[in-house]
Amino acid sequence: MPDTLADLVTKRYGPETPGGADMPAEGPLAAILDRRTHRRYADRPVPEEMLDLLFACAFSASAKSDLQQASVVRVADPALRAEVAALIPGMPWIGTAPVFLVWCGDGRRIRRICELRGKPFANDHFDAAFNPTVDAALAMQTFILAAEAAGLGCCPISVIRNHAFRVGELLGLPEWVFPLAGLCVGWPAAEGYISMRVPPSVTVHTDRYDDDKLAAGIDAYDRRRDAIYSIPADKQRDPDRYGKAGFYGWSEDKARQVSHTEREDFGAFLRRQGYRLD
Numbered sequence: 001m002p003d004t005l006a007d008l009v010t011k012r013y014g015p016e017t018p019g020g021a022d023m024p025a026e027g028p029l030a031a032i033l034d035r036r037t038h039r040r041y042a043d044r045p046v047p048e049e050m051l052d053l054l055f056a057c058a059f060s061a062s063a064k065s066d067l068q069q070a071s072v073v074r075v076a077d078p079a080l081r082a083e084v085a086a087l088i089p090g091m092p093w094i095g096t097a098p099v100f101l102v103w104c105g106d107g108r109r110i111r112r113i114c115e116l117r118g119k120p121f122a123n124d125h126f127d128a129a130f131n132p133t134v135d136a137a138l139a140m141q142t143f144i145l146a147a148e149a150a151g152l153g154c155c156p157i158s159v160i161r162n163h164a165f166r167v168g169e170l171l172g173l174p175e176w177v178f179p180l181a182g183l184c185v186g187w188p189a190a191e192g193y194i195s196m197r198v199p200p201s202v203t204v205h206t207d208r209y210d211d212d213k214l215a216a217g218i219d220a221y222d223r224r225r226d227a228i229y230s231i232p233a234d235k236q237r238d239p240d241r242y243g244k245a246g247f248y249g250w251s252e253d254k255a256r257q258v259s260h261t262e263r264e265d266f267g268a269f270l271r272r273q274g275y276r277l278d
């Protein structure tokens with residue numbers, strides 16, 4: 001059991017990350033440091049009142065200019081859920097989680113409000129797509145942190161965007177509304193694990209962006225992560241294209257992952273929903 005926040009920081013980032021040595025491992029900071037994604041859930045429903053409360057927490061997130069451009073669609077109909085889950089057979093948790101939500105960027109409401117108030121909406125450019133994206137991400141993450149505080153586990157699902165046109169059709173997403181990510185929610189069936197992160201020495205910059213030490217920082221991170229959990233040899237991506245690596249760390253895995261094009265048509269989907277992306 002971790003005694004101090006520093007113990008949790010070390011679990012997340014490795015030993016050389018300072019901070020929290022004289023603070024007990026409890027309260028909201030401990031919950032954030034200790035958080036993890038859950039993909040397996042107990043066969044136990046999430047009470048409706050709790051969901052309502054979590055939505056209230058989610059939409060308490062900050063919102064750009066108070067425009068509040070996020071929405072969520074709860075997929076409650078079992079047949080509809082099955083259709084969404086069938087699009088992504090490799091992630092069975094989409095079909096099995098007690099609750100499945102789709103968080104959406106929503107540029108529709110403010111446009112409708114402009115109509116209601118007889119004013120032009122004069123922001124037909126990329127930023128008008130970016131702001132609802134940020135709002136939806138903040139609302140989803142706030143929901144996740146609230147759900148985790150209540151003992152629930154969550155798993156965001158961006159892979160639904162691989163099927164954006166179909167998901168849009170199934171959920172009846174109108175013009176200016178787009179899926180950011182799905183979210184599985186339920187009572188965790190297992191403890192799960194803390195996933196190590198790239199350390200602040202790589203992600204936190206002072207005054208000027210500086211990634212001169214990136215290679216060394218990532219190598220050390222790969223080794224630290226591998227010491228906790230080694231990716232099994234049969235899980236190496238694309239051995240036919242890239243061969244079997246002697247040491248297969250996080251960075252090799254992620255570089256191989258993004259060497260494949262994914263979701264190339266999402267821009268086309270956003271344009272279909274009405275957005276200009278320039």
Ligand SMILES: Cc1cc2nc3c(=O)[nH]c(=O)nc-3n(C[C@H](O)[C@H](O)[C@H](O)COP(=O)(O)O)c2cc1C
Binds near residue numbers: 037157159160195
């Ligand atoms: C926007 C977003 C989309 C994600 N999409 C998926 C997904 O499609 N499928 C999945 O199993 N996990 C998904 N995840 C979960 C990540 O894989 C997970 O957060 C990451 O591996 C770090 O693990 P941790 O949250 O336990 O620290 C997503 C997370 C985020 C924030």
